[in-house]
Amino acid sequence: MSELVIPKPVKHKFFTPGMVIVTLLALNGLYFLAKRFLFGMGAVTNLNNFYPWGLWIGVDVAAGVALAAGGFVTAAMGHIFHLPNMKPVIRPALLTAMLGYTFVGIGVMVDIGRWYYIWHPMIYWNGTSPLFEVGICVMTYLTVLYIEFFPIVTERFRGKVNLPNILSIFNKPIEFLFKLFDNTLGKAMFIFIIAGVVLSTLHQSSLGTLMVIAGYKMHPLWLTPIMPLLFFISAICVGIPMVLFESLIASRSFGVKPEMEVLKNIAAYVPLLLGIYLGFKLGDMAIRKSFVYLFEFNKYSIAWLIEIIFGVIIPLVMLNFKKVLNSPLWLFIAATLVVAGVLINRINTFIIAYHPLYAKVAYVPSFGEISVTVGFICLMVILYRIIVMIFPVISLPVKNEEKY
Amino acid sequence: MSDNARRDFLKQVGITTAATVGLSSITAKADEYKSGEVQGVLVDIGVCVGCRNCERACQVAHNLPAGDPEEYHNRDVYKEFRRPSTHSLTVVNEFENPKNKLIPYDVKYQCMHCNHPACVSACIVGAFTKNRNGAVTWDTNKCIGCRYCMVACPFQIPTFEYDKAIQPKIMKCDFCFERTKEGLLPACVANCPVEALTYGNRDELLVLAKKRIARYPDKYIQKVFGEDEVGGTSWLYIAPVDFEKLMFPTLGDKPAPGVTEAIQHGIFSYFIPPLALFGWLGGVMWLSKRKKELTESETKKEEDK
Ligand code: SF4
Ligand code: SF4
Ligand code: SF4
Numbered sequence: 028m029s030e031l032v033i034p035k036p037v038k039h040k041f042f043t044p045g046m047v048i049v050t051l052l053a054l055n056g057l058y059f060l061a062k063r064f065l066f067g068m069g070a071v072t073n074l075n076n077f078y079p080w081g082l083w084i085g086v087d088v089a090a091g092v093a094l095a096a097g098g099f100v101t102a103a104m105g106h107i108f109h110l111p112n113m114k115p116v117i118r119p120a121l122l123t124a125m126l127g128y129t130f131v132g133i134g135v136m137v138d139i140g141r142w143y144y145i146w147h148p149m150i151y152w153n154g155t156s157p158l159f160e161v162g163i164c165v166m167t168y169l170t171v172l173y174i175e176f177f178p179i180v181t182e183r184f185r186g187k188v189n190l191p192n193i194l195s196i197f198n199k200p201i202e203f204l205f206k207l208f209d210n211t212l213g214k215a216m217f218i219f220i221i222a223g224v225v226l227s228t229l230h231q232s233s234l235g236t237l238m239v240i241a242g243y244k245m246h247p248l249w250l251t252p253i254m255p256l257l258f259f260i261s262a263i264c265v266g267i268p269m270v271l272f273e274s275l276i277a278s279r280s281f282g283v284k285p286e287m288e289v290l291k292n293i294a295a296y297v298p299l300l301l302g303i304y305l306g307f308k309l310g311d312m313a314i315r316k317s318f319v320y321l322f323e324f325n326k327y328s329i330a331w332l333i334e335i336i337f338g339v340i341i342p343l344v345m346l347n348f349k350k351v352l353n354s355p356l357w358l359f360i361a362a363t364l365v366v367a368g369v370l371i372n373r374i375n376t377f378i379i380a381y382h383p384l385y386a387k388v389a390y391v392p393s394f395g396e397i398s399v400t401v402g403f404i405c406l407m408v409i410l411y412r413i414i415v416m417i418f419p420v421i422s423l424p425v426k427n428e429e430k431y
Numbered sequence: 432m433s434d435n436a437r438r439d440f441l442k443q444v445g446i447t448t449a450a451t452v453g454l455s456s457i458t459a460k461a462d463e464y465k466s467g468e469v470q471g472v473l474v475d476i477g478v479c480v481g482c483r484n485c486e487r488a489c490q491v492a493h494n495l496p497a498g499d500p501e502e503y504h505n506r507d508v509y510k511e512f513r514r515p516s517t518h519s520l521t522v523v524n525e526f527e528n529p530k531n532k533l534i535p536y537d538v539k540y541q542c543m544h545c546n547h548p549a550c551v552s553a554c555i556v557g558a559f560t561k562n563r564n565g566a567v568t569w570d571t572n573k574c575i576g577c578r579y580c581m582v583a584c585p586f587q588i589p590t591f592e593y594d595k596a597i598q599p600k601i602m603k604c605d606f607c608f609e610r611t612k613e614g615l616l617p618a619c620v621a622n623c624p625v626e627a628l629t630y631g632n633r634d635e636l637l638v639l640a641k642k643r644i645a646r647y648p649d650k651y652i653q654k655v656f657g658e659d660e661v662g663g664t665s666w667l668y669i670a671p672v673d674f675e676k677l678m679f680p681t682l683g684d685k686p687a688p689g690v691t692e693a694i695q696h697g698i699f700s701y702f703i704p705p706l707a708l709f710g711w712l713g714g715v716m717w718l719s720k721r722k723k724e725l726t727e728s729e730t731k732k733e734e735d736k
Contacts, residue, residue, distance in 0.1 A: 107716040
């Protein structure tokens with residue numbers, strides 16, 4: 028890298044044809060969301076007494092948490108293990124985590140029948156419940172993420188607070204607060220960074236514990252007591268691919284050259300992680316002898332094979348080739364496969380593998396459920412775009428810098 | 432990535448995984464649930480005539496729309512297999528008797544009131560309580576409507592009011608907790624015309640059940656359903672055919688929440704593992720930072736030369 032790369036706000040026009048579609052999809056989701064809150068879960072979802080959990084828990088919550096893992100993975104690799112080359116990706120990953128977890132929180136609120144009681148776990152504790160642990164950890168981690176993001180806000184505005192007219196009397200106090208923050212909380216930031224990693228370790232794995240209690244209602248290809256470990260490792264696996272995925276999309280969308288030097292260096296960690304994951308997954312199958320179910324030809328064995336072949340094995344092989352690491356397109360494909368693999372794993376675990384007694388027809392998400400999930404993803408894209416245009420998140424080569 | 436970095440990284444990953452595996456393997460014993468106070472009901476499928484009086488009595492006792500008593504004589508409902516729902520906490524299903532078409536098997540279903548209830552263990556806010564008399568009850572003031580109890584229950588019992596936007600409830604048989612408190616029989620038991628349901632101390636009911644099976648060995652199969660299933664349940668069944676034929680799940684004798692609670696205790700025993708992880712990460716952070724600074728200053732020195 029000859030030129031210096033530093034994070035700074037991106038300059039670009041907001042609406043592109045793609046963004047118009049994204050906005051429309053977000054609005055469609057909001058329509059069904061309104062319907063859910065006005066007329067109840069039954070008016071929008073295909074959930075019933077046999078299938079109490081569906082797309083919203085499987086994708087918005089479980090997959091959402093996993094795909095937001097880039098935040099703690101990059102923080103751990105960069106700030107704690109001090110691995111080289113992590114710097115330029117920590118901020119984008121942090122932003123994704125912050126947005127991702129915000130929407131996980133909103134997703135939970137949408138899915139629980141009594142959304143106005145979402146704070147109940149804070150006062151009514153049940154230590155034997157993995158869901159309780161997930162709830163508490165996610166709430167705390169979300170707070171930690173906002174604290175971790177705050178320095179980016181102060182960096183943007185410190186020394187530049189210039190409110191107009193009458194509000195200008197607040198200029199000094201706000202500057203003072205920013206300064207106070209940088210001098211105190213900023214110094215204690217390492218505590219929050221470690222706390223974020225600990226909290227993530229706990230709830231990423233506890234999400235895997237959730238379905239253990241469903242016991243025989245779960246298909247044995249997925250049900251194992253090491254589900255928490257598998258969830259944790261797969262969350263670590265998907266952290267970097269998610270960063271690659273976003274950086275490549277963002278640079279394309281904003282028309283800047285992707286930082287291939289940086290991306291290919293961090294991508295090199297991925298095959299190792301995927302290998303560890305695959306080892307545990309297959310080793311566990313061998314010990315429990317659950318591989319016999321792969322020889323039955325049904326939706327379970329097909330779902331499992333898709334998850335492992337496309338989500339783990341193919342990207343694992345791909346990322347060993349220099350050609351893949353050096354080409355934005357191939358790198359994007361490999362990263363997308365890992366991301367999709369973890370997404371499919373969460374869908375398989377929470378939706379496909381769960382086959383309750385007595386259900387007459389299998390659950391298929393309704394149009395409304397899909398609309399809400401898609402709508403949330405689109406809202407996240409919109410917010411991501413707004414934030415990187417205001418705050419110094421994405422690292423750009425200084426050479427291209429225009430004065431601002 | 433340099434070779435050194437890769438090796439360090441591997442080492443650190445190895446330690447983390449080992450720690451997590453270690454945590455999950457700590458097993459906690461599920462506490463024994465033994466109490467002379469535990470009540471139960473013995474359901475004798477060989478006696479039940481499928482009159483559905485229990486269904487109606489249950490609805491009336493819980494202020495649910497019960498409908499006209501006449502409707503309950505219509506045996507057409509048996510054409511379809513039904514499950515307990517938000518408006519009927521117990522239902523009776525009928526199965527054909529291959530040996531004698533005139534005497535079908537009628538089976539009443541409701542919450543089993545497990546000795547180690549999965550719903551109690553799973554609920555995020557602890558809205559379910561296992562009471563001293565065995566009844567598993569639900570607290571509307573705590574429930575957030577997450578429906579994890581429905582995922583957890585091995586008998587697929589809790590149901591949810593999906594059509595309500597405000598205060599949807601989890602509905603299930605509460606063993607007539609309010610009635611038994613006042614010394615009344617559960618409504619279904621009190622209204623059974625043929626004494627297919629017997630209410631009493633669970634231990635005594637087990638003795639009674641085994642006596643009945645022993646006295647009529649041709650009539651009953653050699654099994655009391657609920658004696659050992661998922662660690663035992665308050666409601667017990669004896670029947671003339673295999674329980675799988677009557678749509679009961681095949682369950683082992685291990686309490687449903689066992690594995691989950693073992694994992695939870697492993698990860699959370701007195702907050703020691705999370706704190707240890709915190710400390711370890713802090714140490715790694717400090718050490719790796721020093722190392723990085725050292726290497727950087729060394730490279731500088733070399734550049735200076
Ligand atoms: S049958 Fe289900 S709802 Fe009833 S006590 Fe057992 S776990 Fe709970
Ligand atoms: S739906 Fe209510 S009772 Fe059931 S697990 Fe959630 S909070 Fe507990
Ligand atoms: S015990 Fe009470 S709540 Fe349960 S089925 Fe009988 S009448 Fe209904």
